[in-house]
């Protein structure tokens with residue numbers, strides 16, 4: 467597993483506003499969108515390309531295009547949906563799959579309630595998006611879904627991660643999958659309810675309200 471922590475003053479500034487409990491839901495959504503655009507730049511650094519011959523107004527030129535099979539972006543519902551527009555804005559030719567997963571707040575087990583993914587992900591670069599990596603249970607379950615369909619190259623884009631969760635992902639995935647995690651910050655620890663500290667609270671609730 468490779469970890470990339472964004473080191474950028476704009477990321478740190480926007481993240482601070484996001485963490486603030488007094489930040490309203492509309493501002494929270496906008497900041498998540500802005501942050502994912504900054505993270506997506508790093509997350510897509512290794513996206514595969516193929517040569518493309520074009521003609522500039524002056525001369526022929528061999529440039530690049532995103533190679534097929536096209537990358538697949540997979541938001542983990544609910545909170546991951548808040549990152550989808552930002553990700554596809556940067557990579558508009560990517561296709562999109564969906565995973566609906568919810569952490570049982572008592573047992574911390576992951577319940578998968580929706581799954582809309584291509585059957586065959588062989589050779590596809592997959593981008594899982596979810597703002598929070600807490601115990602790591604959700605991300606490991608999501609990576610396993612992709613692995614079962616043949617994916618071996620997975621980049622997770624998260625806003626906050628806990629050290630405990632990063633360790634769980636590293637141990638669970640091993641070298642089965644080339645996993646890269648791009649995150650705006652690694653926080654201090656998990657509290658007794660497995661919330662990230664200092665964190666930003668419940669990302670899904672702050673984006674979409676308490677259900």
Ligand SMILES: O=P(O)(O)OC[C@H]1O[C@H](OP(=O)(O)OP(=O)(O)O)[C@H](O)[C@@H]1O
Pocket residue numbers: 542543544545546567568569570574576596597598599600601602603604605631660668669670671
């Ligand atoms: O690392 P873990 O301990 O598994 O926790 C992280 C998960 O918890 C949150 O989702 P939640 O289950 O609250 O669902 P929601 O997006 O519908 O709010 C978050 O968006 C992650 O998916």
Ligand SMILES: O=c1cc[nH]c(=O)[nH]1
Pocket residue numbers: 598600660661662663665666667668669670
């Ligand atoms: O701190 C946390 C942990 C899990 N899910 C969240 O939304 N926030």
Ligand SMILES: [Mg+2]
Pocket residue numbers: 545668669670671
């Ligand atoms: Mg939630």
